[in-house]
Amino acid sequence: MQVTVKEACSSGFVRLNVGDTLVTVKVSSPDGTNSQVYTIMITREQIPLAVTFCEMKDQMEFECPVSLSALYRPVSINQSDPKAIFSAPYIDMLTRRSKVHPFTDRPLGDSWKVPEGQLDKRMSSTSVKCFFAHRGCKSVLKLAEIGAHAKDCPNRPPVNLDTKEVTETNWYKKHFTSSRNLEIETKHSLQVRNWEKRLQTAVGRGQYRRLVQSC
Ligand SMILES: [Zn+2]
Numbered sequence: 001m002q003v004t005v006k007e008a009c010s011s012g013f014v015r016l017n018v019g020d021t022l023v024t025v026k027v028s029s030p031d032g033t034n035s036q037v038y039t040i041m042i043t044r045e046q047i048p049l050a051v052t053f054c055e056m057k058d059q060m061e062f063e064c065p066v067s068l069s070a071l072y073r074p075v076s077i078n079q080s081d082p083k084a085i086f087s088a089p090y091i092d093m094l095t096r097r098s099k100v101h102p103f104t105d106r107p108l109g110d111s112w113k114v115p116e117g118q119l120d121k122r123m124s125s126t127s128v129k130c131f132f133a134h135r136g137c138k139s140v141l142k143l144a145e146i147g148a149h150a151k152d153c154p155n156r157p158p159v160n161l162d163t164k165e166v167t168e169t170n171w172y173k174k175h176f177t178s179s180r181n182l183e184i185e186t187k188h189s190l191q192v193r194n195w196e197k198r199l200q201t202a203v204g205r206g207q208y209r210r211l212v213q214s215c
Pocket of ligand 1: 132137138139155
């Protein structure tokens with residue numbers, strides 16, 4: 001039998017995108033008369049850390065307008081103008097109960113969700129800074145490779161935090177060593193303003209004039 005993966009020989013490896021990667025596997029019989037194509041969708045888990053692209057324009061382009069973080073498994077809404085692209089988990093959550101465009105309230109028809117595979121691929125090979133750049137890591141990597149780097153990054157914070165680093169500080173001792181210190185005294189005084197009361201009871205657009213006059 002002959003096996004080809006993504007139209008290439010099976011001995012090669014497949015570069016995975018950050019989100020979804022569709023891999024086609026074609027299996028042919030020894031004489032080549034029969035063949036069958038299998039498709040495999042490989043989804044990588046989302047890394048729960050904020051991604052920082054090296055270029056500001058990339059940061060803007062690859063930002064999900066709902067999560068305000070880097071797109072993950074990007075999808076667009078069919079025939080949306082301007083084209084709206086979201087991270088799949090967030091748009092799925094927003095459209096779970098009401099099938100409308102989250103920004104325009106336009107009803108979403110069948111097959112409204114368009115996977116943006118090419119965008120995912122382009123994003124995956126875009127340069128990003130290491131998650132631990134703030135701790136001194138100077139590495140610049142492709143987004144698809146940052147997970148592997150972060151695992152072994154020398155600037156990665158220790159997994160097991162030493163509690164003594166906190167409990168031995170003067171700040172901690174002053175505020176938390178005795179439970180007496182935790183009783184924070186607060187003095188509240190409540191003042192009801194008439195205009196606030198009226199604002200709460202005012203209903204409808206026409207009422208604002210009366211509200212303004214009475215102030
Ligand atoms: Zn690093």
